Amino acid sequence: MLNKKYLFLLLLLPFFAQANNGYNFDKYVVYHNAFTADTLPASMASAYGILRSKYKGVLNLSIQQKAGEGKFNKPVNARVTVKAVNLTGQMKELDSRRVTEGEAIYYISEFRVSNEEIVTFNIEVLPEGEKTPLEFKFKRQFYTD
Numbered sequence: 001m002l003n004k005k006y007l008f009l010l011l012l013l014p015f016f017a018q019a020n021n022g023y024n025f026d027k028y029v030v031y032h033n034a035f036t037a038d039t040l041p042a043s044m045a046s047a048y049g050i051l052r053s054k055y056k057g058v059l060n061l062s063i064q065q066k067a068g069e070g071k072f073n074k075p076v077n078a079r080v081t082v083k084a085v086n087l088t089g090q091m092k093e094l095d096s097r098r099v100t101e102g103e104a105i106y107y108i109s110e111f112r113v114s115n116e117e118i119v120t121f122n123i124e125v126l127p128e129g130e131k132t133p134l135e136f137k138f139k140r141q142f143y144t145d
Helices: 004-017 042-047
Strands: 022-024 028-036 056-065 078-086 091-094 097-101 104-112 117-127 134-142
Touching (some): 028 117, 028 134, 078 104, 091 104
Antiparallel strands (some): 022 028, 028 056, 056 104, 078 091
């Protein structure tokens, strides 16, 4: 059985595989990735309650406060709101759930996808203790065939 620490690292592999997967803000960096759930190892999907399917997308977010040169950024709690829409205008419901592993904090959302579907994610995060939300959007195309 895989150690939960290793499961967390495995979940982040597709997350960090993207070259342009972060948005820099003044005091924060928000890392993101979206992928199909069938790419997750079965043991990891089971541990995090994610149904493995090529028709299920997973959005993974991590909000980190910048710590300065030579220091590790600090994961922070945040209120996360995600609105997603495809090219035909269909809205996708994305409820983000907070997952922690040690000091790491990330937010996972699951949603349905079809082959070659392009989804635009409109994301708003409000780090704990802040008054102004951080907003950004990105697009991802999903392949199921």
